[in-house]
Amino acid sequence: MLKTETPSAEHAQLDQYPTTELINTLVDDQTNAVKAVRAAAPRLAAAVTAALPRMEAGGRLIYVGAGTSGRLGLLDSVELYPTFSWPHERALALLAGGQQAMFVAVEGAEDDLEQGAADLIATNPTANDVVLLLAASGATPYVLGALRAARAAGALTVGFANNTDSPVAGEAEIGVTLDTGAEIISGSTRLKAGTSQKIALNTFSSALMVRLNKVYGNLMVDLKPTNAKLVLRAVRLTMFATGADESAARAALEQCDFHVKVAIVALSKKTSIDQARALLEAARGSVRQALAA
Structure with a gap:
């Protein structure tokens, strides 16, 4: 069984905790997300190093995911414009089930390997593009379809997963494993697995923008003042x-x-x-x- 799906040996009586203890338990478990990203720091650094010349050559960031992972990818892509003036057309997000899946779960969409490939191919990927593939399980068919299509097109692939030895991390050119283990609420990867993905994406994209001279010292000097x-x-x-x-x-x-x-x-x-x-x-x-x- 995948670590992210394995019932946690801790807090088996979670539903009986007093509310304050319940809150503290859920919050404390999130610290494991930070530890998981810290352990993956060398892989994130490798991804930034590999992505930099592609971005300098005009490449795009293309985020791919399903469910929580897909929504986190879309969020990171959207925030690059106001924060760093990164062009909208150079930060794309593919979400299993289409854009409506941002707001309403589209059941079964994540299981469509062929649709993942088709959606990626529709972006006309090039060797200068960087495709970020997100899957807590590390085996989501939609994401794997996109990954294989991206590799066939020569794009750089960076796979993010929360289980060790996963296909998404293993088949990507650079695999980033965020080993967050079992969730307090068994299988709910919107908890610390999702948190670790958010931290990892923030870290990757922010570091990349620093390397692209979007920051002076630690000042956000390339923001787009839209309000x-x-x-x-x-x-x-x-x-x-x-x-x-x-x-x-x-x-x-x-x-x-x-x-x-x-x-x-x-x-x-x-x-x-x-x-x-x-x-x-x-x-x-x-x-x-x-x-x-």
Whole structure:
């Protein structure tokens, strides 16, 4: 039996716990998700290293999953645009059962190996794409179908699973096993198995964006200010990075469509917006290198 499906030997009387003890037990078990991701850190680092040149060459991130895993992949893909200005068309998410499965479970969709392959092929994968394949069991047919189609197309495949020796991790070019063991509520992989996948995806995509010069120091300088909160964040980030007052920071941002990187370089080097853009382009988007030029 898969570890994620094996009834836990602990907390066999969970349904009889007082509510406070029940809450504490569920929370405490989540710490095992962090430990599982920490153990997989070398594999995540290998995935970032392999993905970087493909992204620099114009490749896409394509997330594939079913159920909770698929929804977590879709969430990571969606958040890349406002956080890092990563283009929508370069972060795709394939969910067994289609987009409606984000809100309503589509029973049986995850068992369709051929549909997984067909959905992946429909994205016209290339060798520069990175396909992230998510399955707590590590054997979801829909995900395996997509994995095999991605490999046939020459794309980089990164398989995430919560069981050791799984097909998804074993058949992918880079396998990331998040060994979270049995769940407190037997088989409910929306618990710590899901948490570990969320952490792993956050870690992978954030590290990749750092390597793509989307971060200066630890500042989120390539955000897309799509609402009032993010506009204020852009102003604060510019002020913090340059020492400029709010008026000067806002004025520079208004001249460059609130592109924080450009405003930082323009203010720090006391140059024009056009010159700041040119410096950043020559530095491949690196604020640090543009400031040193």
